[in-house]
Every structure is written in C-alpha cells, then in structure tokens.
Amino acid sequence: MSSLLTEEFNARIGRVPISLGPAGVDPFGLDPQWARYALASAAFLHRKYFRTEVHGIGHVPKGRVLLIANHSGQVPIDGALIGAAMFMDAEPPRFTRAMVEVWSQTLPFVSMLFSRVGQVVGVPENARRLLEQGEALLVFPEGARGISKTFDKRYQLTDFGLGFMRLAMETKTPIVPVAVIGGEEQYVSIANLDRVAKVLRMPSFPVLPQLLLPGGQLPLPTRYRLYFGEPLHFSGDPDDDDAVIEEKVWLVKATLQSMVNRGVKSRRHVFW
Amino acid sequence: MASAIAPIDATALGPVVITGVCGRLGKRLARALHRERPVIGVDRRPFPDKPKDIVHQQVDIRRKKLKDVFRSGEIRAVVHLGIMHDPRSSAAEHHSWNVEGFAKLLEYVAQFGVPKLVVLSSANVYGPRPGNAQFLTEEAPLLAGASFGDIRDLIEVDMLAQSFFWKQPATETVILRPVHILGTVRNAPSNFLRLPTIPTLLGYDPMIQVVHEADVVDAVRAALAPGIRGIFNVAGPDPLPLSRIIRILERPSISVPHTLGKAVLKRLWSLRLSTFPAPELDHIRYVCMVDDSRARDVMRFRPSRSIEDTVRAVDADR
Numbered sequence: 387m388s389s390l391l392t393e394e395f396n397a398r399i400g401r402v403p404i405s406l407g408p409a410g411v412d413p414f415g416l417d418p419q420w421a422r423y424a425l426a427s428a429a430f431l432h433r434k435y436f437r438t439e440v441h442g443i444g445h446v447p448k449g450r451v452l453l454i455a456n457h458s459g460q461v462p463i464d465g466a467l468i469g470a471a472m473f474m475d476a477e478p479p480r481f482t483r484a485m486v487e488v489w490s491q492t493l494p495f496v497s498m499l500f501s502r503v504g505q506v507v508g509v510p511e512n513a514r515r516l517l518e519q520g521e522a523l524l525v526f527p528e529g530a531r532g533i534s535k536t537f538d539k540r541y542q543l544t545d546f547g548l549g550f551m552r553l554a555m556e557t558k559t560p561i562v563p564v565a566v567i568g569g570e571e572q573y574v575s576i577a578n579l580d581r582v583a584k585v586l587r588m589p590s591f592p593v594l595p596q597l598l599l600p601g602g603q604l605p606l607p608t609r610y611r612l613y614f615g616e617p618l619h620f621s622g623d624p625d626d627d628d629a630v631i632e633e634k635v636w637l638v639k640a641t642l643q644s645m646v647n648r649g650v651k652s653r654r655h656v657f658w
Numbered sequence: 659m660a661s662a663i664a665p666i667d668a669t670a671l672g673p674v675v676i677t678g679v680c681g682r683l684g685k686r687l688a689r690a691l692h693r694e695r696p697v698i699g700v701d702r703r704p705f706p707d708k709p710k711d712i713v714h715q716q717v718d719i720r721r722k723k724l725k726d727v728f729r730s731g732e733i734r735a736v737v738h739l740g741i742m743h744d745p746r747s748s749a750a751e752h753h754s755w756n757v758e759g760f761a762k763l764l765e766y767v768a769q770f771g772v773p774k775l776v777v778l779s780s781a782n783v784y785g786p787r788p789g790n791a792q793f794l795t796e797e798a799p800l801l802a803g804a805s806f807g808d809i810r811d812l813i814e815v816d817m818l819a820q821s822f823f824w825k826q827p828a829t830e831t832v833i834l835r836p837v838h839i840l841g842t843v844r845n846a847p848s849n850f851l852r853l854p855t856i857p858t859l860l861g862y863d864p865m866i867q868v869v870h871e872a873d874v875v876d877a878v879r880a881a882l883a884p885g886i887r888g889i890f891n892v893a894g895p896d897p898l899p900l901s902r903i904i905r906i907l908e909r910p911s912i913s914v915p916h917t918l919g920k921a922v923l924k925r926l927w928s929l930r931l932s933t934f935p936a937p938e939l940d941h942i943r944y945v946c947m948v949d950d951s952r953a954r955d956v957m958r959f960r961p962s963r964s965i966e967d968t969v970r971a972v973d974a975d976r
Contacts, residue, residue: 409896409965414792415865417899491788491944494861494916501865502899507945511791 395429398479404504414483414512415501421481424466424503425473431463432470435607436568437658440471442614445562446480450517451617452554452561453482453524454638456543456646457532459569460592463605468524468564471612483516484524489589510549517557524564525550527635534578534590540570541646546639548631556624560617561638565645567613571656572605608656613645671695673731674882677719677763678740679712680705682843683778687737687875688712698727701740719759728770735774735882736767741815743845745808745935756811757818764822767829774830776881778874779816781837781867781891782809786946792865793949796835796889806937823887832881834874836892837948838941841871841971846938851972856904860913862943863901869894870963870971880957890957891948895965900942906969916943 399422406412432438446453453472458464462484469482485508491497506512508525516523526532527546535544554561575592583591596602618641620634674691678684679699688697692712699705702718717723719740727733742755767775784794785802800817803810816833823831838847847868850856869892877892904911914922920939926932953959963971 409898409902411865411896411898411902413865413897415899488789494859496861497788498861498863501863506792507789509789509791511793511795515793 391429391433394474395426398473399425402473402479402481404481412504414504414506414516416504417502420499420502421504424499425470428466428470429474432467432474432610436463436467436610438467438471438568438610438612440475440612440614442616443471443475443612444477445614445616446472446476446522447560447562447617450520450557450559451522452517452550452559453522453564453614454550454561454642455524455526455564455566456541456642457526457528458535458540458566459605460533460573460575460594461605462526462533463572464566464569464610465524465526467610468566468612472522480522482522482524485513485526487530487589489530489587510553513550513553514557517553517559523559527639530589534575534592535570536575536578536592537570541567541650543639543643543646546635548628548635551620551631551635551638552624555620555622555634558621560619562617563615563638563642563645565613565615565642565649566610567646567649567653568608568610568656571608574606606657609653609658611649611653613649615641615645672734673698674735674737675700675727675733676737676739677701678738679714681739682841683839683871683874684739686871687739687878690875690879695734696731698731698733700724700727719763720754724762725766728766728772733770733772735776736763736772737776737778737878737882738763739778741778741812743809743812746930746933749808752808753811757814760815760818764818768822768826772829774832774882774884775819775822776832776834776878777815777819778878779819779833779835780812781835781893781946781948782941783813783816783835784946784948785809786864786940786944788944790945790947792945793947794891795949796891796952805940806935808935808937820889830885830887832886833889834877834881834892835889835948836869836874836877837867837894838869839871839874840868840968842975843871846934847941848972849933850942851903851907851969854909856907856909856911857919858900858904858911858913859919859939859943860915862916863899864943864945865897865947866900866903867893867897867947868903868965868968869961870968872971873961873963873968876962877953877957877959880953880959883957886957888952888956890953890959891950892953892959893948893950894961894963894968897947898965903965903969906966907973 465484472480472482484505486505528544531544573594577593579591673696675698677700680701680703698713700715705714783800783802800813819833840848923936
C-alpha cells in the first residue's frame with residue numbers, strides 16, 4: 387500500500403463507529419483487528435487495483451440504510467468495493483455489513499473470515515437486528531443467481547428476492563440502489579455446469595477459461611464504477627401479498643437496471 | 659458473590675420438589691433454596707453430604723412411588739432437572755426416562771394442582787445450523803433433531819412442557835433454555851473444555867454463548883417467582899469466538915480438518931474412547947446462540963458472572 391493511501395486509511399479508521407461489547411468483539415463476531423486488515427485490503431483493491439470511480443455517495447442517508455446492488459463477477463469483490471467506498475469515500479466513514487449466503491457458513495476459513503469482518507448470514511432476523519442498530523446493510527437481491535452469470539448475460543439483472551422489500555417496509559428503512567459496473571468483466575464465465583455444482587454442493591460451477599492462463603487466477607483489473615442512487619422510501623404492510631410486494635421490488639429493479647444501463651453506456655473503456 | 663435476585667417473601671413459599679437433585683446442578687439449586695423453603699429432592703442416585711433439612715426421596719421418576727411425594731405434602735413448585743442426556747445409554751432407556759418419566763411428573767403436577775413448574779430444557783434444542791439467525795428467539799423452531807438423533811428426547815420433553823403450558827393454565831409453567839452451562843457439571847461443553855488439549859475444527863470459529871452454573875441456579879430462582887410463565891432463553895455474558903474462550907483457559911488446542919475430525923471421532927466413539935458423539939461437532943462448527951432479552955425484561959434475570967469466571971469454572975474442582 388502506498389504511504390498516501392496508508393495515511394488516508396489510518397485517518398479514517400479511527401472515525402468508524404463500531405459498537406463493541408466489553409470483550410472487544412461485537413455479537414456478530416466482528417473483530418476490529420480482522421476488520422482492519424479486511425478494510426485495508428479492500429481499500430487497496432478499491433484505489434489501486436480496480437481504481438474505482440464512485441458517484442453519488444452523498445445520497446446515502448445517515449442511520450439505517452439498505453444498499454441494494456446488482457451482483458456480478460463470480461467472487462464477491464463488488465461487495466468489498468462497496469464496503470470500501472462507504473469507508474473511504476463516504477463522509478463520515480461507515481462500516482457496511484453484507485448478508486452472505488447460508489452456504490458460505492459451511493466452508494472452512496470463509497465462514498470464519500466473514501464472521502470476523504462483520505458479514506452476517508442472510509436471514510431476515512439478522513437483517514432486522516442490524517437495521518434496528520442503525521447500520522448500513524448491503525443486500526444483493528439476486529443472490530447466487532446474480533454472481534454466477536455467464537458473460538452473455540452481463541449487466542442483465544436476474545430475478546430479485548422479495549425479502550429485502552418486506553424488511554425495508556417493516557423497519558422503515560430507506561433503500562439506496564447501487565449500480566456496480568466493471569464486475570462482469572473481471573472473470574469471464576462461458577458456461578455454468580449445474581451438474582458438477584450439484585455434486586460439489588456448490589450454488590454454481592462457472593467455467594472460466596482465464597484460469598488456465600498464467601496469472602489469470604487474479605481477476606482482470608477492470609475499472610469499477612459505482613453509482614449510488616437517490617434513496618427510495620416505501621411504506622405499506624410488510625406482510626402483504628407477494629403480488630403487491632413484487633410491484634415495489636420491480637420499481638427498485640427497474641431503477642437499478644436503468645442505472646446499470648446508463649453506467650455501461652457512459653464508460654469509454656472496460657479497463658480505464 | 660451476590661445473587662442478582664432479591665429474596666422472595668418466605669411466608670408464601672411452600673415445599674419445592676427438585677427432580678435430578680443429585681446432579682451437580684441439582685445439588686447447587688437445593689443448597690440455594692433450602693434455607694428459604696422446604697426442599698424435597700427426587701433422584702434414584704444417593705445424595706451424600708446432604709444438608710439435614712433437605713428431604714431426599716430415592717425413587718425413579720417412572721415409578722408409582724413418585725406419587726407419594728405429591729400426596730404427602732402440599733407441593734407449591736416442581737423444578738424438573740432430571741433429564742438424562744447420556745449418549746451412551748440405550749435409546750429405549752433414554753426415551754422412557756426422559757419422556758415417560760416426565761409425562762408421569764406432569765400428570766401429578768396437574769392432578770395435585772401444583773401452581774408452579776420449572777423445566778430445564780436447553781438452547782441445544784434449536785440445534786447448531788449454518789442457516790441459524792445469530793440470535794434465536796424463543797419462537798425459533800426446534801431443529802436440533804435433524805442432524806443429531808439422540809437429542810430428540812430432549813426436544814420432546816420441551817414440547818411436552820409447551821403443551822402442558824396450554825392445557826393447564828392453573829399451573830405457571832416455565833421452560834428455561836440455557837446456553838452451554840459451564841462449571842463443575844459433567845455435561846458435554848464443560849467436559850469438552852476440560853480436555854487437556856482442546857480440539858477445534860480447522861477454519862471454523864463460531865461465536866459461542868456460555869453461562870455459569872450458578873447463574874443458571876439464579877435463573878431457576880427467578881423463574882420460581884410468582885407470575886412468571888412461558889419460555890425463556892437464558893444466556894450468560896456476551897458471546898465470544900470459541901478460540902477466545904479456549905484462550906481464557908490457557909490450554910493448548912489443536913485444529914483438525916472437519917472431515918478428518920468427524921471420521922476420527924466416529925471411530926473413537928465406536929471404540930468407547932470418546933464421550934462425544936460425532937454430530938456434536940456441529941457445536942464447534944456452526945452458531946447456536948439465543949436472544950435472551952425476554953429473560954432480562956420479564957424475569958429480570960441478569961447473569962452476574964464474568965466470561966472469565968464462567969469459563970474458568972470448568973476447572974473449579976480439580
């Protein structure tokens with residue numbers, strides 16, 4: 387990490403509000419020592435490797451907020467970069483919690499890492515608890531379907547889950563759509579082997595030709611662009627019929643899709 | 659150490675029956691209660707160095723003789739600790755003790771109109787699972803049986819107590835679901851932490867809640883207060899990752915890959931070299947923590963032992 391980035395990082399880490407118990411660990415397992423390393427690596431990816439452009443971060447309101455983003459790129463670097471943007475570019479710096487797949491909890495090291503850096507299992511009870519604490523929560527409503535898209539489906543949103551909308555209505559939380567551009571090109575997937583995935587009990591098994599090239603195991607250094615939209619507010623009965631909720635979810639999805647489209651159109655080059 | 663619970667008005671208190679009184683937790687509870695109210699202990703095991711004013715009925719709770727305990731005096735409360743969780747005993751014995759025995763007890767509680775019943779269940783009935791919420795409330799389903807068959811009896815006991823709660827509104831039924839109880843007790847979590855070298859699973863370090871046995875006694879006393887009824891999760895101090903709990907004990911630990919650990923443990927279990935059945939490994943792999951806010955708000959229960967005292971209590975009588 388360059389000294390300039392280190393300086394900026396150190397100035398911000400002291401200002402992040404994290405509520406810890408007397409034992410120095412939060413109830414979800416977040417350990418500041420680990421979080422520091424995680425944030426530092428994310429900051430490096432954010433500033434140096436992917437040279438992320440961040441637009442509209444001022445739209446993120448104070449207090450509890452749901453960040454709803456498109457998911458892409460086979461590995462969840464998009465989550466790390468949104469976390470880095472909230473930490474490096476938002477004023478004051480904020481710590482973002484993401485909801486992770488239940489499946490990740492069965493993986494050694496991954497489950498431990500996620501827990502220590504403040505990521506929580508994606509069940510509604512956890513989300514409710516965090517929002518009630520006034521935290522910023524990152525949700526990818528496409529889930530595993532979104533991250534494992536093949537290259538021909540890039541930047542096309544897949545089906546959204548409805549859970550986040552019910553949650554937002556129940557806890558009266560503003561929704562900020564976040565369009566992530568650049569993730570789809572970091573790993574080019576030409577196919578998904580569903581059968582292999584089933585045997586290995588993985589959500590997907592992408593075919594990535596670049597892994598065969600020397601150095602191709604690293605994601606391609608595309609330039610990421612993050613667009614934070616204006617907060618959307620929804621009200622109504624959170625236990626309403628799916629049909630009613632779907633309409634509201636559709637509104638978010640349409641907003642996000644048009645932000646993604648505009649973002650893709652306005653970039654001049656994938657890598658810079 | 660001072661108890662968090664104010665002494666209850668002694669004049670209103672009648673005799674209390676404690677089943678499983680000869681267990682370590684039972685003895686502790688009996689000693690805590692016998693100065694404020696008459697205590698009748700029921701256990702088929704002997705009770706050496708018993709305080710003089712405690713009556714001990716050495717009966718099996720499945721026997722008819724249990725009824726005499728209720729006939730002889732007006733019992734004001736029953737605390738059921740007499741749950742067998744010995745994974746070595748046969749499934750039939752286990753089931754008849756836990757389920758049939760408890761059903762008998764419930765029958766007498768209803769028949770003799772005992773106004774208070776406290777059942778010590780366990781937070782383990784929720785089961786450690788990858789998709790668990792970080793803090794399970796009392797409404798969470800009891801899913802432990804899915805991966806660990808031997809615990810189904812204990813779930814059944816919990817369910818029996820729940821249905822009794824609805825069927826007998828005249829009795830204030832309290833179900834306590836404490837997290838891992840640590841102390842001189844001989845239960846799986848305490849035995850695990852007493853191992854000379856503590857095994858962990860490579861790459862897994864779940865958050866763990868523990869509670870001191872003395873705090874559980876306080877929780878039972880809080881549950882005995884008039885007006886308290888329902889299901890309560892009971893937790894101790896703030897949760898910690900397993901690795902930090904082991905660090906408090908300053909004992910060596912060894913990390914084993916899950917597949918290897920499971921295979922070895924299965925083998926050791928079948929050779930009778932281990933007291934831990936392999937499915938219990940999930941407790942050091944996945945989260946099984948509870949939200950204890952109901953116990954804090956309604957029973958006014960506060961654990962008073964620190965995390966260090968709670969964890970070190972496993973070595974108390976060595």
